[in-house]
Amino acid sequence: MxxxxxxxxxxxxxxxxxxxxxxxxxxxxxxxxxxxxxxxxxxxxxxxxxxxxxxxxxGLEYIKNGKGELRIGALTPLSSIEESELIREKFPALAKAAGAVGAPQHRNAGTIGGNICLNTRCWYYNQSPFFRKCRPVCYKFGSDKDKCQLFPTREGKANVCYSVFSGDTAPALIALGAKIKIKGPEGEKTIPLTELYTGDGKRPIALAPADIVTEVTVPSPPENSSSAYMKYRVREAIDFPLLGVAVSIALDAGSGTCKNASVVLGAVASRPVEVTEAEKILKGKKITEDLIEQVGEAAFKAAKPLANLLECSPQYRKRLAKVFTKRAIKSALEIIKSA
Amino acid sequence: MIKLEKEVINVKRLIELIVNGMSYEIAVDTHRTLLEVLRDNLGFTGTKNGCDQGECGSCTVLIDGRAVHSCLTLAMDAQGKNIETIEGLSEGEKLHPIQQSFVDHGAIQCGFCTPGMIMSSKGLLDKNPSPTEDEIKRGISGNLCRCTGYVKIVDAIKAVEGR
Known part of the structure; x- marks a missing residue:
């Protein structure tokens, strides 16, 4: 081709x-x-x-630590993030997520800025021209008159694109509270990463045509905190995620109760999904097996995968969201304990 | 209906590619990938064209020491960078230690994936001369092989001389 x-x-x-x-x-x-x-x-x-x-x-390729935050240039290759000792130690979720993207060749070429601005994916969209020519035009590719091929017969409702956001680093960065710097014709601005995503599959990234992401900043994690990222895919390499779960947890040094918790799901909607319930359930309490189960249940409810990634069923991905959330919380807690 | 091509005025540009230490000055269309230029313009057909979408890894070359898919790299983007292909490894008849190890261990069957596999291994071994088995498997995880079942390839990389 x-x-x-x-x-x-x-x-x-x-x-x-x-x-x-x-x-x-x-x-x-x-x-x-x-x-x-x-x-x-x-x-x-x-x-x-x-x-x-x-x-x-x-000057857009760097990993700098200082002033209470980690700064990563947008052109930094994912492999540099994966290999950085600093990121591995302090931001394990980010290192794990960067290392889970595609194959080594993708990580050597692909940049962090590109990974957070990844286009959404769908079985009806990510296909050859030949495949698409044999079918009605999908809504993401075509105009408002075209139907979403996932629900081709749905009448009388506004068209919605359900393509899936399949970036790995974005859920991890959102769980860690990252912000991004955008350079545009009007100058520079800094926004929380979560505001970059519209949730609309047809136009998933809220960047103006002349905007360029220049930097990702992640606040330094407090003492007694850790993070974890888990990714599900059919093959252990190359594939996009069928589910990604990023967790970041901070405990109170004295009492051991939870100070902060954040759970973010990837590949279950057109944007990374923050499980806001998680913080409400865990904050101020000592984390027990029972509470972890409740957070898992909240993640199960927040995940709304559809049948547009064909490697496994949406039901399986939804149930897996609960299992992976529980495992990710436990693995983050273990890192805190061993530190 | 689906619009396949757009009319764009296109002019060839003169670029310099450094392949295996030799400098080549060629005129290329801006929309050519590095793989197309290597194979069609420069005749480095050792680099194979498999899926053409960055899934199979048979087009792997090293750019500035890092293994990348040449089918996903624009030729324009590779100018001035140090490109290594499979042709640059052997010295005349004498095979590179990685190539020799692949031959000795029977890590080649049909041979289509081998150039990419060897370039990925070289990228890995240059950075990490004594990788563990897991690191080797991760290092070549972007390369598909449909014949050997990978066991012999992993054995071959483990046994590379001068590690």
Whole structure:
């Protein structure tokens, strides 16, 4: 499969890149690692007129620790995050999630900025032109007149795209309370990572056409805290997640009660799903087997997978959300205990 | 209906690729992948074209020492970087220790995955000269082999001389 033709620019500075994108408006795409975009272009899902390669911009590839937060440049390869001693020790969920993305080749090329801006996936969407030509046009690919192929007969209701957000690092980063820095034509802004996701499968990432994610910042974890990430997929490598669970827990040093808890599910909706119940259940209490069971139940209720990833049934993924949440909490608690 | 191609004015660009230490100056279309340029323009057909979507790993090359899929890398993006392909490993008739080990252990059957498998192994061994079995399995987890069942490949990488 060859790529569709496009114009190519490789700006040397961020300002130049933003200018190029804002001039080109809708038809331009940013490329860094290219592991997501190149496949989409080969399958003719995305056919931009202009591709702007931001890999040449200096000073966006770093992992820095200081002032109570960890700063990661958007162009940092996932393999550097996976291998960083600092991240492995202090942010185990992030290291685990970065190491769970695709294959080693994907992690060497793919960047953290690209992984959080990953396009959503669906069995009806991520297909070759030939496959799509044999079927009605899917809503994510087509216009408002086209039906979501998951519910092709549903009449009288507004069209909704149910494609799945399949990034690994985003749930882990949200559980750790990450923020991202975005550079756009109007200047720089910092938003919590969770605001990057619209929840709408057709347009999952809330970035304007000329916006570029430049940095991810994660607050340093307090004493007596830890995090964990668990991913389910059919093969142990290459595959996208069928379920991802990120957990971060902080305990009170003296009493051992839970100070903070956050559970985030990946690959069960068009955005990472925060299980808000989890914090209510655990906060201020000593974590017991019974409470972990309750959090698992809350994760089960929050997970709403559909039959658009075909490797296993949505029922199985929903039930697995409970099991993985419980296991992730236990593994985070174990790390705190052993420290 | 599905719109497959868009009209874009396209001009070839002159780029410099450094493959196996040799510099090549060629004119390429901006939409060519590194794999296409290596195979079609430069004749490095040792790098194989399998799935073309970054699933099988047979197109693996090393860029600045890191194993990446050349089918997912734009040729434009690889300019000026140090690209290593399977052709750069042996010195004339003398095989690279990884290649020799693959031959000795019968880690090659049909041979299609081998160039990618060896480049992935090289990327791994350059960084970590004495990996454990788990590390080896993780290192080659992006490469599919349908013949050997991986056991002999893992044995071959474990036994690479000069580790």
């Amino acid at each position: 060859s790529l569709p033709k496009f114009d190519y620019q490789a700006p040397q500075t961020l300002d130049e890149a933003v200018l190029l994108l804002s001039k080109a408006k809708k038809d331009a795409k940013v490329i860094a690692g290219g592991t997501d975009l190149v496949v989409a272009m080969k399958q003719r899902r995305i056919t931009p007129a202009l591709v702007v390669n931001i890999k040449g911009i200096k």
